[in-house]
Amino acid sequence: MTATLEAILDRHARQAHRLVQILHDVQDALGWLPPEALAAVARGTGWPLARVQGTANFYSFFHTQPAGEYRVRFSDNITDRMAGSAELMAQLCRQLWLEPGKLSEDGLVSVDATSCTGLCDQGPDLLVNGRAVTRMTPQRVDEMAGLIRERVPLDAWPADWFVVEDRICRRELLLDDPVAPGKVLRAALSHGAEGVLGEILRSGLRGRGGAGFSTHAKWRACRDAPGQTRYVVCNADEGEPGTFKDRVLLSSRFDALIDGMCVAALAVGASQGFIYLRAEYRFLLERLRRRLSQRRAAGLLGRNILGKGFDFDIEIHLGAGAYICGEESALIESLEGKPGKPRIRPPFPVTHGYMGQPTIVNNVETLALAGLIALRGGEWFRGIGTPASSGTKVLSVSGDVARPGIYEVPFGVTLAEVLAEAGGSDAQAVTTAGAAGPCLAASEFDRRICFEDVATGGSIMVFGPQRDLFDVAHNFAHFFQHESCGFCTPCRVGTSVNARLLDKLANGRGSPYDLDEIRRMHHLMQGASHCGLGNTATVAIADLMDKFPATFQRRLATPDYEPAFDLDAALSQARQLTGRSDAGAHLQSNQAAMAREARP
Ligand SMILES: Cc1cc2nc3c(=O)[nH]c(=O)nc-3n(C[C@H](O)[C@H](O)[C@H](O)COP(=O)(O)O)c2cc1C
Ligand code: SF4
Structure with missing residues (x-):
């Protein structure tokens, strides 16, 4: 060792x-x-x-206890659940004689759930030793259990299990024909740093990672900040449930991203860049590294790019399974080898980022678009979209639609148009920013996708008329409980309390008091949390409660307060042991349970 x-x-x-x-x-x-x-x-x-x-x-993907030769993680996003992931995981556990989350006695295998793996358009899916397996079925689970029991190496498993498709359903600018390597760089180098910044300003480009911050303002602040060196960081952490557009961009348009990072580096004066790749996308890593090497060999990356004296190189940093690392300051902490806990801001990364130096953090899509703008000009870009939202948005569409996949749309299209194209017009509800944003009801589908109306990071999850939307809220509450980094009390405690309240409703012990408590948590966490995770963790749940009250009312067992712990049920084992089922052996309030147990 x-x-x-x-x-x-x-x-x-x-x-x-x-x-x-x-x-x-x-x-x-x-x-x-x-x-x-x-x-x-x-x-x-x-x-x-x-x-x-x-x-x-x-980090969830680091094991400080033995985790087995085969480590299986089922994606636990709501769309995977809708496709049957929980039943498939239970089936695999049964076949391997395992409890979820525990290592088998022979140390061979562990099976567990994990947060959304970014494969929602081809779920149910899982990761086995970090490799993605898509389109799981009960038959595949049977075969997989056999392969594991026989200790068959992953390379000998059926190759088609590991196929991850890039389902591109609509193309506009970014996903249209790729630009020939070198063209963007030549254009950018001829503009120079100030010229590039001018084009980005004219384009009106805003960040595609969710917040919609002005890209020009960020780059300008970084360029003007005092520092010994500057960094460009690409945020490819893409952990928002239901989002997978950055995976497809990395896989299908990686050259556009490299071009965009080079353009950003030229504009801010950086010579080193990082791509923070989420661990769930590790299956892309080797291919991406190979492409970086090819670009270096072709003079399109590294030292003296295109012979013009411009030095810029890119390193890929692998995350380790923490949604919070998508938050830019937590991401930088992780890049520096630390737990991904958001920093206190200000100072912002543009002045004090990676290693305390001026740093820009941008989403994959933002950077790739910046490359196109350097080539075709800010005016061209501004001509597409709406006044405050120029250009296109790449959407990840999943859930109850006939054609799940990636849709690149001009800003300004309505949700109804997207649903019609994807085959989901009968939806009862749609989340437009994953688990962390609003949930729209059918009466709102004429709203437009743009920063002026429905701002979105790209995660569109569609829920058909057959779905119980309570399950959506329940899944989101557990997601945030798991992903809270624990740094601040309102979020650490609030996400746990919220998850327990929804468990209580799910277990048939809810009362109006619990619904009020969920709302109280929503207001408290929104105001008092340290970062965006806590601020947004209850937004979709509160929206669902407002817009679909009957869904939650149906879960109420009693108009009075009920404790979450069912004492009478807990006493049932003692009653069985003593052979008693008379009234004296029951809590007074629980006549129904008494009648149930009395039945022969
Ligand atoms: C909890 C949380 C998770 C986030 N996850 C991502 C992410 O996966 N990808 C991303 O680009 N931005 C994410 N962001 C936003 C980033 O903090 C940052 O605003 C963004 O990377 C800036 O890039 P842009 O200006 O190009 O949008 C997240 C923010 C929060 C609060
Ligand atoms: S809001 Fe949540 S995720 Fe953000 S710092 Fe606080 S505990 Fe961590």
Whole structure:
């Protein structure tokens, strides 16, 4: 083990800020992160052991306990659940004699659920040892259980299981014919930094990661900030449930992203860039790294790009399973080897970002569009879309639609148009920003997708008339409980309380008091949370409660307060042991349970 660890540490120049990447390599080599390995990493990097442990324990995809030769994680997004993922996971656990989340006694396999894996257009899906398996069926589960029991290596599993499709259903600018390599760079270098910034300003480009911040304002602030060096960071963390457009852009238009990052680097004066790739997209990593090497060899990346004296290189940093790392300051913490906890802002990354230096963090789609703007000009871009939302938006459409996939639409189209194109016109509700944004009812489908009306990061999840929307709220509450980073109390406690309240309603013990409590949590968390996760964690749930009150009313067991804990049910085992089912052995209030148990 020592030689392996030493080689890994050397490969990363023993730099503590590379800790997340070091831990990935250690886990790949050893199957998990044993205490001796963490101690060796601490010695090798010079960080205190507690700090190394803090990072290892923070991320869901790091195992500080043995996790098995086969580590299976079913995507637990609501769209996967609608497609039967919970039943498939239960089936696999039964066949392998396993409890979810526990390692099998022979140390062979563990099966668990994980937050949305970004494959919602081809679910139910799972990750096995980090590799994506799409379109799961009961037959595949049967076969998979057999392959695991027989210890068949993943490379010998049916190859078609691992096929991840890029389902591009509508193309406009970005997804249209790719631009020939070098064209964007030549145009950008001929404009120069100020020229590029001018085109970005004219284009009116706004960030596609959700907040819609002006790209020009961000780049200008970074360029003007004092610093020894500057960085360009591409946010490819894409953890919002129901979003998978960045996966498709990375897979189908990676050159456009590289071009866009080069353009950004030229504009702000950076020579180093990072792509923060979510761990769930690890299956893309090798291919993306290969393409970066090809670009370097072709003089389109690295030193002296196109012979014009412009140096800029890109490194891919792999995340480790934490939705919060999509938040830009948490992402930077993670890039620096730490747990992904959002920083206190100001100062903002544009002045104090990666390693304390001016840094821009932009979404994949924003950067790819910036490359096109450098080539075709800001005026051209401004001519598409609406006055405050120029250009196009790439949408990930999933759920109850005939044609799930990626739709690139000009800003300003109505939701009804998108639903008609995707084959989901009979929807009763649609979430437009994943689990973290509003939920629109059918009466609102004439609203337009643009920053002036329905702003969206691109996650459109569609719920047909047959769905119980309570399940959506319940799934979202658990998602946020799991993903809260725990840094601030309103979110850490609020997301847990919320999940428990929805559990209580799901278990048939809800009362109007609980609905009021959920609303109280919504107001409290929105005002008091430290970052966007806590501020938005209850938005969709509150919207569902407002727009579909009957869905929640149906879950109320009593007009009076009921405790979540069912004491009478808990006593049933004692009654069985003592052979009693008389009134004295029951709580007074629970006559129904008494009648049930009395039945022969
Ligand atoms: C909890 C949380 C998760 C986020 N996840 C992402 C993400 O996966 N991808 C992304 O581009 N932005 C995400 N953001 C927004 C980023 O913080 C940041 O605003 C964005 O990357 C800026 O890029 P843009 O200006 O190009 O939109 C997230 C924000 C929050 C609060
Ligand atoms: S709001 Fe939630 S995710 Fe954000 S810092 Fe607080 S605990 Fe962490």
